[in-house]
Amino acid sequence: xxxxxxxxxxxxxxxxxxxxxxxxxxxxxxxxxxxxxxxxxxxxxxxxxxxxxxxxxxxxxxxxxxxxxxxxxxxxxxxxxxxxxxxxxxxxxxxxxxxxxxxxxxxxxxxxxxxxxxxxxxxxxxxxxxxxxxxxxxxxxxxxxxxxxxxxxxxxxxxxxxxxxxxxxxxxxxxxxxxxxxxxxxxxxxxxxxxxxxxxxxxxxxxxxxxxxxxxxxxxxxxxxxxxxxxxxxxxxxxxxxxxxxxxxxxxxxxxxxxxxxxxxxxxxxxxxxxxxxxxxxxxxxxxxxxxxxxxxxxxxxxxxxxxxxxxxxxxxxxxxxxxxxxxxxxxxxxxxxxxxxxxxxxxxxxxxxxxxxxxxxxxxxxxxxxxxxxxxxxxxxxxxxxxxxxxxxxxxxxxxxxxxxxxxxxxxxxxxxxxxxxxxxxxxxxxxxxxxxxxxxxxxxxxxxxxxxx
Amino acid sequence: xxxxxxxxxxxxxxxxxxxxxxxxxxxxxxxxxxxxxxxxxxxxxxxxxxxxxxxxxxxxxxxxxxxxxxxxxxxxxxxxxxxxxxxxxxxxxxxxxxxxxxxxxxxxxxxxxxxxxxxxxxxxxxxxxxxxxxxxxxxxxxxxxxxxxxxxxxxxxxxxxxxxxxxxxxxxxxxxxxxxxxxxxxxxxxxxxxxxxxxxxxxxxxxxxxxxxxxxxxxxxxxxxxxxxxxxxxxxxxxxxxxxxxxxxxxxxxxxxxxxxxxxxxxxxxxxxxxxxxxxxxxxxxxxxxxxxxxxxxxxxxxxxxxxxxxxxxxxxxxxxxxxxxxxxxxxxxxxxxxxxxxxxxxxxxxxxxxxxxxxxxxxxxxxxxxxxxxxxxxxxxxxxxxxxxxxxxxxxxxxxxxxxxxxxxxxxxxxxxxxxxxxxxxxxxxxxxxxxxxxxxxxxxxxxxxxxxx
Numbered sequence: 001x002x003x004x005x006x007x008x009x010x011x012x013x014x015x016x017x018x019x020x021x022x023x024x025x026x027x028x029x030x031x032x033x034x035x036x037x038x039x040x041x042x043x044x045x046x047x048x049x050x051x052x053x054x055x056x057x058x059x060x061x062x063x064x065x066x067x068x069x070x071x072x073x074x075x076x077x078x079x080x081x082x083x084x085x086x087x088x089x090x091x092x093x094x095x096x097x098x099x100x101x102x103x104x105x106x107x108x109x110x111x112x113x114x115x116x117x118x119x120x121x122x123x124x125x126x127x128x129x130x131x132x133x134x135x136x137x138x139x140x141x142x143x144x145x146x147x148x149x150x151x152x153x154x155x156x157x158x159x160x161x162x163x164x165x166x167x168x169x170x171x172x173x174x175x176x177x178x179x180x181x182x183x184x185x186x187x188x189x190x191x192x193x194x195x196x197x198x199x200x201x202x203x204x205x206x207x208x209x210x211x212x213x214x215x216x217x218x219x220x221x222x223x224x225x226x227x228x229x230x231x232x233x234x235x236x237x238x239x240x241x242x243x244x245x246x247x248x249x250x251x252x253x254x255x256x257x258x259x260x261x262x263x264x265x266x267x268x269x270x271x272x273x274x275x276x277x278x279x280x281x282x283x284x285x286x287x288x289x290x291x292x293x294x295x296x297x298x299x300x301x302x303x304x305x306x307x308x309x310x311x312x313x314x315x316x317x318x319x320x321x322x323x324x325x326x327x328x329x330x331x332x333x334x335x336x337x338x339x340x341x342x343x344x345x346x347x348x349x350x351x352x353x354x355x356x357x358x359x360x361x362x363x364x365x366x367x368x369x370x371x372x373x374x375x376x377x378x379x380x381x382x383x384x385x386x387x388x389x390x391x392x393x394x395x396x397x398x399x400x401x402x403x404x405x406x407x408x409x410x411x412x413x414x415x416x417x418x419x420x421x422x423x424x425x426x427x428x429x430x431x432x433x434x435x436x437x438x439x440x441x442x443x444x445x446x447x448x449x450x451x452x453x454x455x
Numbered sequence: 456x457x458x459x460x461x462x463x464x465x466x467x468x469x470x471x472x473x474x475x476x477x478x479x480x481x482x483x484x485x486x487x488x489x490x491x492x493x494x495x496x497x498x499x500x501x502x503x504x505x506x507x508x509x510x511x512x513x514x515x516x517x518x519x520x521x522x523x524x525x526x527x528x529x530x531x532x533x534x535x536x537x538x539x540x541x542x543x544x545x546x547x548x549x550x551x552x553x554x555x556x557x558x559x560x561x562x563x564x565x566x567x568x569x570x571x572x573x574x575x576x577x578x579x580x581x582x583x584x585x586x587x588x589x590x591x592x593x594x595x596x597x598x599x600x601x602x603x604x605x606x607x608x609x610x611x612x613x614x615x616x617x618x619x620x621x622x623x624x625x626x627x628x629x630x631x632x633x634x635x636x637x638x639x640x641x642x643x644x645x646x647x648x649x650x651x652x653x654x655x656x657x658x659x660x661x662x663x664x665x666x667x668x669x670x671x672x673x674x675x676x677x678x679x680x681x682x683x684x685x686x687x688x689x690x691x692x693x694x695x696x697x698x699x700x701x702x703x704x705x706x707x708x709x710x711x712x713x714x715x716x717x718x719x720x721x722x723x724x725x726x727x728x729x730x731x732x733x734x735x736x737x738x739x740x741x742x743x744x745x746x747x748x749x750x751x752x753x754x755x756x757x758x759x760x761x762x763x764x765x766x767x768x769x770x771x772x773x774x775x776x777x778x779x780x781x782x783x784x785x786x787x788x789x790x791x792x793x794x795x796x797x798x799x800x801x802x803x804x805x806x807x808x809x810x811x812x813x814x815x816x817x818x819x820x821x822x823x824x825x826x827x828x829x830x831x832x833x834x835x836x837x838x839x840x841x842x843x844x845x846x847x848x849x850x851x852x853x854x855x856x857x858x859x860x861x862x863x864x865x866x867x868x869x870x871x872x873x874x875x876x877x878x879x880x881x882x883x884x885x886x887x888x889x890x891x892x893x894x895x896x897x898x899x900x901x902x903x904x905x906x907x908x909x910x
Contacts, residue, residue, distance in 0.1 A: 093890035100884075104581055111583070112567025112865075125831070126559055126845050128566070131824055133858050147895050196894050232858040247705070251713050254858035258706050276906050282899035317898050361875065368871075369586055376580070376875035379907050383900035384876055387888040390581050391872035403588050403687040403709035405870030410567075415860030416809075416823075417846035420816065420831035421839055429555075433842040435548035439651050440602050443772050444737035445838040451731050452834050 005314050005324040006307070007281075007293065007331030011300075012341060024332050025349065027260060027290070027398060032240060039215045039244040046219035051226045057216040063177025064191050064211075069227040071189070074198065074209040082198035090196065097388040098152050098203045104390030105160040109409045113161075123422035124429070128415045132162035133254075135229060136412060137221035138206070139236035139246075140197055142171035142179070142213055148200035149386060153393050153407065154235050154256075155204035161412035167231055168206045169221065170197055171213020179213070213238075218245035222253045235394075235407065256407055260398035261290035261330075264382055265351035265371075267342050268295060270302035271359040272378040278309035280355060283383050285326035286319040292330040294349070296342035303333050343367040350401040353382045372401045426452040460769050460779040461762070462736075462748065462786030466755075467796060479787050480804065482715060482745065482853060487695060494670045494699040501674035506681045512671035518632025519666075520644055524682040529653065529664040537653035545651065552843040553607050553658045559845030560615040564864045568616075578877035579884070583870045587617030588709075590684060591867060592676035593661070594691035594701075595652055597626035597634070597668055603655035604841060608848050608862065609690050610659035616867035622676065622686055623661045625652060626668020634668070668693075673700035677708045690849070690862065711862055715853035716745035716785075719837055720806035720826075722797050723750060725757035726814040727833040733764035735810060738838050740781035741774040747785040749804070751797035758788050798822035805856040808837045827856045881907040 008024055010017055045053040051069045058064050058072065066072060083091065117127025138154045140146065151168070158166050172191030176182035191211065201209055210228060212220065218238075224230025233254035234246060246255045264284035266277055281293040297303050310327070314320050336342040343364055346354060350370035358364055361376035368374060372395030375382055386393045394407035421429060430449040437446035463479055465472055500508040506524045513519050513527065521527060538546065572582025593609045595601070606623070613621050627646030631637035646666065656664055665683060667675065673693075679685025688709035689701060701710045719739035721732055736748040752758050765782070769775050791797040798819055801809060805825035813819055816831035823829060827850030830837055841848045849862035876884060885904040892901035 089890050090894055093887045093894075096887050097891060100887075103575075107573060107581075108583065111569070111571055114566070116566055118562060120558075124844065126562075128563065128846070128860075129820075129829070134824070149891055149895065247702075250702070250705070251853075251855065254855075273906075276903070279899060279903040279906055283897070283903045286897055286899040313902075317902070318896075319898065323899065365584075365873070369589075370869075371871045373872035373874060374584070376873065379878050379881040380874055380876040381881075381903040381907060383892060383897075383903040384881065384884045384888050384907075385872070385874050386900060387891045387904075388884050389579065389874045389876060391583070391874055395872075396869075398706075400706065400709075401869065401871065403869055405583075406872050408870065410865075414825075414851075414856065414858055415863065416826045416856065417828035417840070417850075417861050418820070418831065419828060419835055419840050419844045419846055421835040421844060423834050426834040426836075426839065429839045429843050432548045432551050432555075433839050435544050436552060436604055436842045437838060439545055439548075440604065441773075442738070442741055442838075443774065444734060444741040444778065445841060447768075447772070448731070448734040448738045448836040448838040449842075451728075451734055452836060452839075 003314060003320055003324050005310050005327040007327045007333045009333050011335040012337055021332070021334070024330065035240050035244050039241055039248060042215040043219045043245060043248060046216055046225070047223045054212055054216045054220050054225060054228070057214065058212050061173070061178045061214055062171055062191055063174035063179070063182070063188065065189055069225070072211045073227070074211060079198050079202040079206065079209065082195045083202040085195065086199050094148065094200055094203050097149070098156060100388050100390045101152055101156045102160060105157045105409050109160055113410060113413055117418055122425040122428060124425035125418065125420040127418045129418050130413050130415055132413050133232045134163070135165040135167065135231045136163050137167045137169065137231035137234040139217065139234060139238050139242060140168055140170040141238050142173055142192070142194070146194040146197050148196040149393065150237060151197060151200040152204050155201070155206055157392065157407060157409045158412040159205050161409045163412050165207045165229070166205065167221065167229060168201055168209040169212050169217040170209065171217070172211040215241045215245035218242060218249060222249035233412070235411070256394065256411060257396060257400065257404060261292060262287045263292040263351050263397060264353040264355065265294045265296065265346055265349060266355040266357050267339065267346060267364060268297040268302065269339055269358040270297060270299040272357040274302065274305040275309040275313065276378065276381070277306050277357055278313055280381055281310070281327070281331065282313070282317065282323050283381070284353065285323040285331065286317070289322055289325040289329060291326045293327060294332045294334065296334050296336050296345055298336050298338050298342065300335050303335055307333060339364060340367065346371070350399045352395045352397045352401065355380070355382060370401045372396045372406055427454060458769060458775055458779050460765050460782040462782045462788045464788050466790040467792055476787070476789070479785065490695050490699050494696055494703060497670040498674045498700060498703060501671055501680070502678045509667055509671045509675050509680060509683070512669065513667050516628070516633045516669055517626055517646055518629035518634070518637070518643065519646055524680070526644070527666045528682070529666060534653050534657035534661065534664065537650045538657040540650065541654050549603065549655055549658050552604070553611060555843050555845045556607055556611045557615060560612045560864050564615055568865060568868055572873055577880040577883060579880035580873065580875040582873045584873050585868050585870055588687045588867050588869065589618070590620040590622065590686045591618050592622045592624065592686035592689040594672065594689060594693050594697060595623055595625040596693050597628055597649070601649040601652050603651040604848065605692060606652060606655040607659050610656070610661055612847065612862060612864045613867040614660050616864045618867050620662045620684070621660065622684060623656055623664040624667050624672040624676065625664065626672070627666040670696045670700035673697060673704060677704035688867070690866070711849065711866060712851060712855065712859060716747060717742045718747040718806050718852060719808040719810065720749045720751065720801055720804060721810040721812050722794065722801060722819060723752040723757065724794055724813040725752060725754040727812040729757065729760040730764040730768065731833065731836070732761050732812055733768055735836055736765070736782070736786065737768065737772065737778050738836070739808065740778040740786065741772070744777055744780040744784060746781045748782060749787045749789065751789050751791050751800055753791050753793050753797065755790050758790055762788060794819060795822065801826070805854045807850045807852045807856065810835065810837060825856045827851045827861055882909060
């Protein structure tokens, strides 16, 4: 059977466009009761038994034959050794990407995040104090989805925010273990490590690193154990167990977001080379079969040209099978009446990645309200943003760009309000507070305000 | 039996201080499986059946005998009428509080939240675009905990952020209904409305208002029904059902936070009148029996004086019984070695409200790392902040000030990254991205970067 990739072809003029497009967009993060139940048990167990429970799950799921959690800690020298052992080209790419990511996030810090106050006319001081979190945990997936770029994108903003301790967890399952789909005989004292991930941890300035994963690692970070320090917030992607565990510990610690499948939406006016656009659609589709790649374009002939390039380029790629499944199952090439209509549809989708592949991207950008990241112009492929343009690649998926944004420096800071009411201010404010407190039936609130009034 | 209030008396020099204090602090938001199950069913039902399901639950729980959801919508004229009918003193207090809250949040908006970009040396443009959410839902509790101030604190930041549609839901249960602890015969077409809440909705500029509540109201806002528009984010406090529902729809929509019992921590150097401090401790304790009021002070004689004022003032208050239960069960008066030690203990607690009741509050403020709001000096009673100082009174509880802050304008905005790579920039970035993408096994990512390189 020849491998082909044919995204659903639609036109907004079709009478059934809305229904068919809605159906194609549909993706639901249904909660799996079985996973939820197992995660709840693992969290409770780690909370109760600490290190011993984490160790048992790591032996059972990752197939690691170790007898203490300290054997699962990687020290700074090991991270540095991983970096030093890389080919020079990879060392330089990691270092340059980190420098660009750091520079963007340092700029971002200046755009908000400074402690500031003002005084009103009666001398009352109001404002907010910005401080970094003390300690954060970064989850890094092991196995096939081990992305060193993810580590940079999570750890560098934390570092720039001023977080003092960055604790990384990354599972290193043994081949043949439960975590890798095997039966799980624990025989090795050391699992499969991804050297690029360890090198990235060195570059990003991770404080401590543990080779643990799954719900048990999330629990260790959220509750703390004898070996793993309790953190204030956990960020980073993971599988369904990790996502369920993060959602469950939300409130005990902060979390970043629950990510769905990755998405790209390309708005094209027909001026970009069609092979570039085809490859950009592929670069999202290659993540996994549920990833979604959509092209919106008012030029039907251009859409034909992109489809031809999809056909031509597909088999040049090692991940052609995943790409084909993703494009056939979830992709769409949509002929719109105009670029304006394309922008309106984009707002309805609120895509994670939005490429404005146009010769006049600044004409369309003001029309775009909801997106995780907006890539302007033909040279701005989404993959440049994934690695090294500077802005964060951790972005809201599944339409959550309607209410949230990229991971940022701000996620690793928090605000405290500052209020200093002057004696004079207490007279005016006290009277307002007293009336409203009595209206709410809270007489001690009223009393505290009234006591500060001059007799 | 005479009512007395005796918060636990501790000294940091006691050998068992840590253990006893930790025990007193303990509060756990255990999830109630029965509530979780019922909430899951209600959410699924509203998602499937929309208005009909919301209506059925409102009839069943709130005892309202109505046959369409439109009968549960309050129009702008009704909100205005509620405002117009208030005593002039309450009208003025609401208006002045709203003006002060608006002014603070307008200032806050200038401290972050502006779209900005910069270009690096190769012409690549980077930055972030800030836009308001389109539509938000505000949950306002009905019954005994109906606080108009909460509505101001939720709706005004949304308004200042630029949100176009603010949808309020507030249950108006009939006396004797299930929601008010009765048996639930639906006989009335109209439940108990809190006129101050409706007036506050008028002042705050709410767009639409529905008299629905509970998990069914959260579901209606999260999924949308024929009558209730789907929102992007839901904020506002509620009971255990509302909290569970909000946690469950998190991801479909944004939510603010899951609030625990209210807390106040007073750091006192002994310079504030002890009756003022006693009343400030009461003003948190009167919220509910689980609220926590703690005094930290290096002066034992001053602590004695505060305890005497507690004894003297307690019976002057209508809510004395709740205050006594809260102080006896969860309160603490702690003798510290020094103000420095008191600050360190405060950081460990990360309190929601932190009063620095000192003659030199700016000496201690820099030592305070974690708190929702910091009230400086003797005149700054927490109750002034609750109603009208300006900063938000929706604050992180249960130690979550370690990683989160007050509700803010920023909660009603979101960011999108902006990236425009120049042709020249694509050369440098493309080589870095290509190396890293190949390292991660993502060849289409590499391909998209490589295609933009000059041959």
